[in-house]
Amino acid sequence: MVSGTAGRAPEPALAPPTREAVIDRLMPGYPPPRHWRRVPSTGQHYLDLGSGDPVLFLHGNPSWSYAWRKLVGRLSPHARCVVPDLPGFGMSRHLRPPAGCPDPYQAQLDHLDTLHRHLAQDRELPERGWTLVLHDWGGPLGIAWALRHPGVVTRLVVCNTVAFPWPAGFQLPFYLRWIRDHALVSGFVHLTNAFARTAVHAGVHHRLPAAERRAFLRPYARSGERRAVVDAIRAIPRDSTDPAWQLLEPPNPDAGLGAVPMLIGWGMRDPVFTPLVLEEWARRYPHAAIQRFPDAGHFVMEDAAGELGDHIRDFLRGTP
Template sequence: MHLPGYPFESRWFTHDALRLHYLDEGDGAPVLMLHGNPSWSYLWRRLVLALRGEHRCIAPDHLGMGLSDKPAAGRHPFTLAARVDDLDALTGHLITERAAPENGWTLVMHDWGGPIGMAWAARHPGRVSRLVVLNTAAFPDPHGPRVRPALRLPLWLLRETRLGERLFLRHHAFARLATLPPFGLRDRLPPDVRAAFLAPDDGREHRLAVQRFVHDIPLGPGDPSWPLLVRAGETVAAFADRPVLIGWGLRDPVFDPLMLREWRRRLPHAQVHAFPGAGHYVLEDAHDSLVPAITAFLRR
């Protein structure tokens, strides 16, 4: 598997008889990087390279994604609560078995990494000392309970129809579109980089987690993950007195400027870097500015 810009040693943690893949690079205060859907730890390659000389960079692949095991339906719940449990097990292992510190963690979150990370932080409020927020949400949609018109048809198609299942599992359309402009990026990725983003999901049976992440989006109180999302949102306010950096691509069609405004309302002292030309994958479109900004933020 050709993975340009990803010269890292793979590490593995077995939880519930499933192997979870993660990066553990460098020494120093831990920086925990949580990807979303459809992505994996490859997303963090530039940030890990920039930080590992001064920090301990930990970047897991959620089960079913990246280089982690790809459990079949029924073998893993693929829910927000299960993701938080997986993360809790991994970080507990790192603390008890691999000499990671109990406290002083920086939490870096993108996409689904936001609700996963903040729900995990709610269990350990003293563990996280800083936040880096990148095009994500960890609270109910500030647009209100009705699905936005631009998202209504795609979500219905992907969540409720047999065509949606074929698009996910047979054609891998969700991940393919997410790595193309204008859906996930402003600029076209180099072919080998786009191939690396897609490489781990190389068969129908390896794409289930991408589909289930979309099925699990908590749109309202009737969705199973809604209560945990609400609790994660309540946790955000507890970090208002801690250093926070927000990096935001303003061309994101889902995590739009109103989402950014909600983060700023909840974390009014955050340092904000907004990129008018960047899309959802802000670390791809704006890495030349964003990676140095995060590096400087962590040095302070």
């Protein structure tokens, strides 16, 4: 008698999942590896997808290029989207300032210079005619970089950030002051990843799916990968004695930017960049088009991705 399985053809082995399938499971919505690039001289990671006028997205802390995935998905059919991980964040290795450069944010500007040269020389992007999309720490960095290179940036999109001295009456939330000013607190935050874990909840008004929260936190899973997160909080400038203050009050403020077309997309439920900061943007740049999103938090690109993406698309189409 033959067993019931005798003579039956063996079942085919399951094919291993593709790299893109694994990435989509670990980082849902993030562009696949064929869009990943690195700057040869620094190893800085960035996304490059779409075609058209170049648009450079600069994230803040504790986020990384993953925060822009929804906007990039909407805008890449209309523009060349370049989305770097700032050194020390995401998939870019930690930035170590060169000798004689104690301020890490001047070194960040130098890395933006290197990225821009690489894109112009190796990726054949134009040297001028760039749009910057800025959020959180990306705001002061992007504005300072634009001032460093007059004429390169021809449009600005501003999302919940600051690029000028804090307006009268503004105060940082107490938890940021504690992390910035107390070594024991910052050490605890570094050990537990508490700031990033809190940000993925408190930074949005509409709860993120668990898989997306895990993707936000993935680059900071090990304590050795969190140094830039805490360093960025401790570098928040209070006054002119702090090195990063020059990002908020550069020697040539508004030089060449006063007439640059500007779109401001603001999450009105942001506990850090409150409506008081938005009012200062409006006062300093009265020509800016402002879109307020009453049900969006700090990560306005998460809470209002559809509306914000449409406004940015129309802004790109409607400005030379």
